[in-house]
Amino acid sequence: MYKRGIVQVWSLEQPDWHCKIDEGSAGLVASCWSPDGRHILNTTEFHLRITVWSLCTKSVSYIKYPKACQQGIAFTKDGHYMALAERRDCKDFISLFVCSDWQLLRHFDTETQDLAGIEWAPNGCVLAVWDTCLEYKILLYSLDGRLLSTYRAYEWSLGIKSIAWSPSSQFLAIGSYDEKVRILNHVTWKKITEFEHPPIIANPKIIVYKEVEKSATVETQKLSFPPTRELASSLFSIPSKYDISQVPMSLQYIKPVADRANPRIGIGTLAFSPDNCFLATKNDNTPNAIWIWDIQKLKLFVVLEQLCTVNSFQWDPRQPRLAICTGNSKVYLWSPAGCVSVQVPMEGDFQVLSLCWHSGGDTMALLSKDNFCLCYLEREEVK
């Protein structure tokens, strides 16, 4: 509860265990768990400091000068180390902490103008640091604080919007405002390819799935009063299915407003599939479409075009299955075998605003503004 400055924690295993942290006048801007689940890091208002609360020992620690940026805290995948972006005297620094005892391991400055985000590689040995969108610059630091490499694609135009590491740490995908994704390899940290996102798809080898609305037929005999749940939901939303579109086809293109800051152009979201085979990207110029690239061949594989703007998508942590939500009451799933549009069977209006997979891979949480819904995916029985 950010406005009140209170964080409430409940235990899943011991229902009578409850914790409440009150930041009081310091205010609360952000809060996150530590990877061992025993500490909570709260960022106070104006990013004054980060308070580390220990749930086991009830002790407190403070970290000064955290940086107010998009992604200032990053934990390694194995949870041993935490990287924190700091800014003192108009210079950016990175502090590396050991998560087990919160000791400062390394503190070094970065060659950025204004650090926008940091992210660890899944192998925990390389930290990617990227600069503000006014400058295209990404720096790669090793675990002990040495600068491994710098990459700049171009000057002057708007730069990096989002990055993603491949699960094997072999590739680093960088999405930028010029609607391109550049992929660097981990051996030489040089670009191996770049993916373009033109609004017109011409290559006949690409499969394009387009969501179309199924014409809803209301069977009058089945109408009853009070209306059943399924009927209610079906009245509120029209079912849809996927059709394969003919190539060449053009996507819905939105021209950005030229004189505003943070324009809605460029590659805003990137995600690698867990088996390192696919990369899903979303170009904010064509916000209804999701582009899926085959990493083994470094080519575009599939384009999914939805009826509404895509809000978020996430890969299943176990297999190459992508779940997409667009703000209506459906959730969409894609896998190399095909794609399907699923209606969320809820009463009333349930707008799926975001989703989150369980780490086991068969369960998904669909979140709307006030509610959330758990979705279980059945496994196919192989006979």
Next chain:
Amino acid sequence: MGDWKTITVPAPSSDSKNTSQYTSEKKMSPSSLNMQQVLRLPLPSSKSTHSFFSAFCTEENVEQSISYLNRELTTLGFPSLYAESKGKELNLISILNCMNELLVLQRKNLRAQEDVEMQHLKLGSDMDHLQNCYAKLKEQLEASKREIVGLQERDRQLQCKNRNLHQLLKNEKDEVQKLQNIIASRATQYNHDMKRKEREYNKLKERLHQLVMNKKDKKIAMEVLNYVGRVDGKRGGWRTDKTEARNEEEMYKALLRDYEQCQKQLLVENAELRKVLQQMKKEIISLLPPQKQKPRERSEDGIGPVLSDLEDDVGELNKENMWELSCETVREQLTNSIRNQWRMLKNHVEKLDNQVSRVHSGALTDKDVISREDHELETEKLELEIQHCKEMIKTQQQLLQQQLMSPCDDDTTVLLQDCYLLEERERLQEEWKLFREQKKNFEKERRSFTEAAIRLGLERQAFEEDRGTWLKQQFLSMTCDSKYLENVKTQSATSGSSDQDNHLMNTRSQQKKPRSLSSVPTSAELCQTIQHTPYSSSPCAISNKTTEESKPNQWEEIYREETE
């Protein structure tokens, strides 16, 4: 000659035209005029001549005319008409001569006139021609002048355009540069402003921080319901002590692990690629044509020695250890050799392509290359053969089927089917019997072998033991009896193993001696030693059980030492 215009010549009406022409054109003396007129007119009619003649000289002015003529002729250089004496007698001869002279002169003049007129005509035509040429050339000159002017105009326009474009380009470049400069300056300005604002913001943050810290807000607290407390009820403290070294170590370990993994992967990849390259090299070598004795193709001769060199190289590089090396020279050698061979293969393929194209154009007489028609003939032949074979197979199949199907009733067919199967079955059974017998034999042999081996082993063991004991006895017999007695006395006090060790030490020192001796003991000595052994070993039988067991080992050691 003067203009005797006063003498009017009455022109006859028929010839008035001519005379008027002549009088108008030329100012000539009437006398010459008359003469000309006379000469001009071909075959003048007698009437006209008479008229002419009568015009100059009439019966009245004969003498006047004669004297006139004489005067004229003398001035012209002719002899006088008169006779020598000044009288009125005319010299006929001189007259005739004069006349002749005049005629000749006239003729000459006429000829000259003709020539002149001819020349005049020629000149006239030449002049016409030249005038035409001149006119044409003038026109051409005009035209080319106009063309030049036009081209010059165009050239000038194009140069203008070019200059304009250059100018535009320069302008654009300048503008771009200017914009870049503007952007750079704006960037620095923004940076400066940002830094200023940030400093201000930091100051505010500090102030706020102070305020927040100073307040000692009781509200900032953490409540945990059902809190799992520590054993002593205290709050845990933060461990900020020096555990840095451990952390650093862990960090470096993690890094090293990652690097090693990376390196391993790269090595594996490297080895695979190297293998692939080697394979490729071999295949390329095999693809290349063998050395042919062709004196005319120098390129192949050039390839010949190169190939032999390469084969030497290949021989060298085929050594196992060279593959494993990853040093620069080996890598370079490999890549260079592959590049060379690839080039040669490419040349070879290009040659083949050329030859094929020549075949297509039909200009090839090379015997080595199979022409397309031959190729096609061969393929046709092969196809026919294939067809034949297929037909034969079909017919054979049919015959077989017929054979099988020929007996009409089912019993015979079944019997026939069975008989084939029976034969096979019997054969199989016989083979099975043979196989089983062989198997039994093998097993028997194996058993006997194992038994023999076991026996051998036991015998060897026994032999070893005997040998050991014999040697021991020999050594014991070699040593003096006092020692032996001592050992017997002190048997109970000390442990046997130390004695045995002493024995061993003694025996070791005397090892050389037994070596010199013959290795095979005599039977008598053996008996002696065997007799002695139970005596020596019995007192220490109880206490030295372990040592007895270890005895053979120790003796084995000695034995081994000996054998070594």
